[in-house]
Every structure is written in C-alpha cells, then in structure tokens.
Amino acid sequence: MAKALPVSPLLVPIPEMPPVAGVRLATAAAGIRYQGRTDSTLIEFAPGTTVAGVFTRSLCPGAPIDWCRAALKNGKARALVVNAGNANVFTGRAGVEAVKATAAATAELLGCKPRDVFLASTGVIGEPLPYERLTAALPELLAGLSPDRWHDAARGIMTTDTFPKGARRTVMLGGTEVTIAGIAKGSGMIAPDMATMLCFVATDAKLPAPVLQAALKAAVDASFNRTTVDSDTSTSDTVLLFATGQAKHDRIAADAPGSAVRGFRAALTDLLLDLALQVVRDGEGAQKLVRIDVTGAVTAKSAHRIGMAIANSPLVKTAIAGEDANWGRIVMAVGKAGEPADRDTLSIGVGGTWMAREGGVVPGYDEGPVVAHMKGREIEIAVDIGLGKGKATVWTCDLTHGYIDINGAYRS
C-alpha cells in the first residue's frame, strides 16, 4: 500500500530536539493501516498546560477537528493522541464514536478529563477508524513516555512524508529563556490518502490561553498560510500549540497585549515558518523550493494574494520544473489574481536578475545568469507590481511528474 517514495532532494535533517520541561512523548505500532512502523503517538503535558489551535478552513472537516475545536474552549490540555493511516474523515457517527472513545480511554489512564485530550488523525478518508487498536496501544504508549522522544514522535505522525520534520527555538520571555519545539507532517500522500498538514508545538512558557491563541493565529498567518504545494486544502489540517508553564518567568496576564510577548511571537513565527518550509520541501514530487517575493502591491494583503496566485499556478510550477524562467506565465498569474495590477508598471525578476520591467523585456537582457539560477534547488522569483508599498513573501514547490506519479496511482 505505502509504496516507498524516494527521499526528497530538498531534505533538511531534523535538528537535535532536547526535552521541553513538562512534555513527555511516546510512539507505538498499533497497526491501524501501516505494518512495520510506528503509527500512534502520545504526547503528555504537565498539569496546568494551556493550549491554542488553528484548523483547516474546510467546511467538511474530520471528526478530530470538531473534537479539538470544542475542547479548545477550555484552553487546557493534558494530552495529545495522534494516529497515522486513517484520517477519520467522512466517517459519520462512527467517527464521532471513535474520537469520544479515544479521548475517554486516554483521560482515564492519565487521570484527566476527556476534554483535556486533543486528537489528530491523518491517512485514508471514508473508512471507519479502528480506534480499538489505538486504545489498545495506550498502555504501551503510557509506559513509553519520555521527554527525549521528539524524533520518534516526528516519525510516528508521518504518512508518506519522506523525512521527519522538526524545529526548535529559544527566546527570552519575562527575564527567562524559554524553549519552543515543534514537529510537523505533510505533504506526502498515498492514494487514496489525503495530504494533511499536522503541526504540534510545545513550549515551557507559562502563557494564558488567549495570549497563546493570538500568538498562534498570527504566526500561522505568517508561515503556513504563506506556503502551498498544490492549492488543495485538507479536511484535517491542524496546528496545536501547548504551553506547559514550567519556565519560571514573570507572569503574563491573559489580557497582555501582543507587544508583551513580541519576542516569543517572533520566535514562534520563525519556528512555524521553518516547519512550513520543511513541509513544502517534502511536497509531492518536489524538486525545487520556490520563494516568491511580491513588492509594490497596493496593500500587503493584495501582495499575498498575488503571490499565492503565482505559487498555485500549474503553468508557473511546471515551467519551474522544466527549469524555464518563463516570465510570461508569471505575468499571466499576476493578471488572474484579481488584485490591482498594471501591465505597464509590472517588473519580474528571477535569481536577482530583472527580466521584464515596466511592461516589456529589459533591453539587452542576458538570460545566462537566469538559466543558471533555474538549474538550482532553490528558486527566487521577484515581482514588483509598481503601484504601492504592499509586500509579501510566499513559498511553493515545482509541479513534476513525481506529483502525478504519487497522486495518480491506483488505490491498492
């Protein structure tokens, strides 16, 4: 079923992931769908842990998303249970039963409320989750909990990711150094699985849930929401941030302004962007990581939309796969974004060379450096709209035969 995929040429090695105070992790092979690998992950958080979450905008989300959204209202968490191999999406009443039973069993073992247990599932859609296998693995998971198992957890949540993804930052908060650590999965896929992006982050900072939620929302907007692989949105996309409160820093009030945690927010954004780019680097069939800098738009939001129109254009992405600096297709993508743009003030550059400027080809434009740049693994596209001061950067990958191979395969 899970045909072994070649490891992405854009791989970055997972960094050292030392413990985060108040966090213990474990994985087990529950045999939910995959054989011979871990597929179930338990992360336990110290009492008093607060939580924030951002979820898919899909109007047809999976049962675990519904569960997490409801649980989030309490703002407290003691555990996260993740399974790979079955997304528990479009499973009707059985899906609801599965999340209730899993949360109840975990809560009983940990001595907490079911509402303190967060859940995420990734894998095949439309098949009932054999949750008894998951709950049967809980004692083993509990026994295996250790602060040192971040790498195991990063592997346990993978579906057809070709490498495990993790990142870690430290930052000063209220006079003390705190740690933020996270893992992510996506955007590999096995037919008929859905590419789902899951990201779980923990910090030893002590932050009230509203402060945490505001920080997470802003950080996701500036990271995951600036990346795309193929414009499709999973029914299960999830980013959860847990704050164990073990660090001994000055108290942060629930109504503290964003500026009170500016450094923390910046570090969190940086960490999420790191993880988001790891996901793009492992995009289905990706051979090149593409950065698109849009400047001169009428607003930052307009720049973001123009950037995403370029990043999601199949014609732009196939041209990049072909190592062709086809700026005509970039003009096309700008034109279809629906945002203010003017052909005659538009400039387009690749790898630091401006190719087209103010409505025409740059006179005497030398294709040499551009051709060389396009052969690399990391491609930089610059688009200046020439109308205002709005700017945004987004990232994508190229569209290759590998994408068709992975996503056009028969289910088997």
Place this chain on the structure above:
Amino acid sequence: MAKALPVSPLLVPIPEMPPVAGVRLATAAAGIRYQGRTDSTLIEFAPGTTVAGVFTRSLCPGAPIDWCRAALKNGKARALVVNAGNANVFTGRAGVEAVKATAAATAELLGCKPRDVFLASTGVIGEPLPYERLTAALPELLAGLSPDRWHDAARGIMTTDTFPKGARRTVMLGGTEVTIAGIAKGSGMIAPDMATMLCFVATDAKLPAPVLQAALKAAVDASFNRTTVDSDTSTSDTVLLFATGQAKHDRIAADAPGSAVRGFRAALTDLLLDLALQVVRDGEGAQKLVRIDVTGAVTAKSAHRIGMAIANSPLVKTAIAGEDANWGRIVMAVGKAGEPADRDTLSIGVGGTWMAREGGVVPGYDEGPVVAHMKGREIEIAVDIGLGKGKATVWTCDLTHGYIDINGAYRS
C-alpha cells in the same frame, strides 16, 4: 520549436461548415513564428455587420484585447485578423504600434475604418509581434477570401491544438432560419507559449449590437465559464460574435428583451458549449473528459463555485488520471470551495453510482461499476450538497504526465 504532439484521444471531428451569408475567410503562411503552416487568418464581414465580444478577466491583457475592447464601442465590424505564434502580450509600446498598424493596413485594403477591424493574437509572450510579416500577407489573404474556408480558418488559428475545432447550428429567428457557425482554439501550449482560448462566431442574423452583446455574455457564462483545464487564465482569451444581418427575418429592436431572441440565445449557448468542450477535449495531456454535476447547493452560483473547486483540484484531477474514484478528494474539494456545505448531508456519485451519502460510505457499496466507469474516456461525477436547490454543471479534463511534458519542456 513546436514539437508535434499526439492527437488527443478525446478528439471529435470538425463538422461540415457550409457558408454563412456575409462571411468570407482566408488563411496564409506569414512565417510569424511557425514554418510550413498557415498562421494568419482574415475573416471579412459584409457591411452592416454588428459585433459583440467577451474577453479575459486578466488585468494584464495583451494589446489586441485593449484594441478590441475600444473597437467594440462602435458595435460594428468589417474584418477580423488573427495571427498564431505571437500573442503580442507584454510588448509595451511596440505592441500598441503593432495593433494600430495591422488595423490600419487592413482597413485601407478593405475600404473601411480601422475601428471596424478586430484583432486577436496567440502564441509567445513578451516578444514584439513582427507585424510587417502580417501586413505583408494581407494582399494574399484578401485575394484568397472565400465563404468556403471555415476549416482552413479553424486550422490557421491553432497553436498546439491537436485538432481543429468548429461547430454550427441553425435556429428559427423572426420567422426565418438563421445560421450560427464558430471556430475555437486552445488549450494546447508550446513552451513558452500561453494557452489562449480564442473563439470566433458568425451568424447571418440581423441583430443590434446590444442584443448581440447580451446574448453573447449569457452564452459564455453558460459555456466557456463552466469549463477549465488547469485554472490558469490567459492574457488573451477572446470570444467574438459577428452578425452579418444577411438573413431576411423580422426586425429585432436594440432594446428587445432577451425573450425575443430566446431560441437564438439557446442555439448560441449550445454552440459555444460544443466549442468549449472541444477545447477541454484538447486540454494539455487530457485523456479523459470529466463532467461534474452539482445539485442541492444553496444557490446556482454556489453550485457553480463548488463545481469549479472540484474541477480545478489537482488531487481530484490526478485521481481521475489514475482511474481512481477517490471520493475523499471530492469531499476535500467541496470543503475548500468556501461555499455552504455540510459533511453530513453531502452525497457523491460516479457514473450513476452513489458511493457516499449523508456523511458516510453507502452501506454495501459495490465498487465494480464505478471502477468500470473510471476506465472510460468520459467521466461523470455527481455531487449533491443536500442543502438547497442550486445546481450547476461544469467540465474539466484529467491531469496527466502529458500536462507536465507539454508545460515543463525547456524553451528551445
């Protein structure tokens, strides 16, 4: 440069195209980019011909689009000049000069005003159009004009289309039978060309320009705007409708309501849908034509948007290429459309078999007939949202290795 592409397996033969009173056509090989084929087309219309047009929504359109939009204000036409091989897009002042010079030269030969000459170009972007070659070919084009050359014209406007596209309808109007005939090109592409959709339609009906424009707008909304190959929008998309007024039917006033030309509008819509589906059948790398019927949405507009979200989803399109009835990906696409939808009222069927209904797999669902249907050339997907009475049908093609081959090729 133009690597010969295999003819689409979804080809439909071009029908017989007898003359339309008041229309003469000619083609020539002007050597604009291609060698050994016709690349320039002149269509001459009788004095008194009215015209309507619908153009790309791109905010970075080509110079011929600007020209046509301005010329359309007069509502009159005597000629159409089309070249293949160069799109005259992103060519700055040179592009404006090219359209002015071509229109002036044509007008002088025909004894009309430049504003009566309509222009369309398709091909490479960002290279100045060598319009002298086009104007040099005008005398040959003029000499070659004949009412019998519709097939030649259908071939002359092709870029990497793998078959010529035409359609013809007759309909009663004001007590007389009138003819509507049209040709189209798209959506093949050669690197670095842009897939451009061009469609030119002529009728012998005598219709004031406002009536014609309203009819064309409605017909395009119900045909071309319901189809997609890859979600990208060309800078040159053009549909022009010319009415020569040679048919001797009852007079239609300029302020006649749509109902006065109901039959004509229906025939026009049917013809444009025929041409639009021919374009999808010739989509880059297309192996399957896909029809998506959305019912039960809150409004028709909502149904249309949901249909287009499915039709543009790379994950749905690659699954179809793999002959995999992956309804999980259809759920995903419905969920990301941003339109009202409810997982628990959603039903999905393929080839007449409902696979998923009301939030779960249909009990005892037999995959056999669905698997057989997916192996065919024409795929039917039905999605019932279960919320209202809005419905819409859209068409697309699958996403295959052929698409990557065609669009990822180096420029050379």
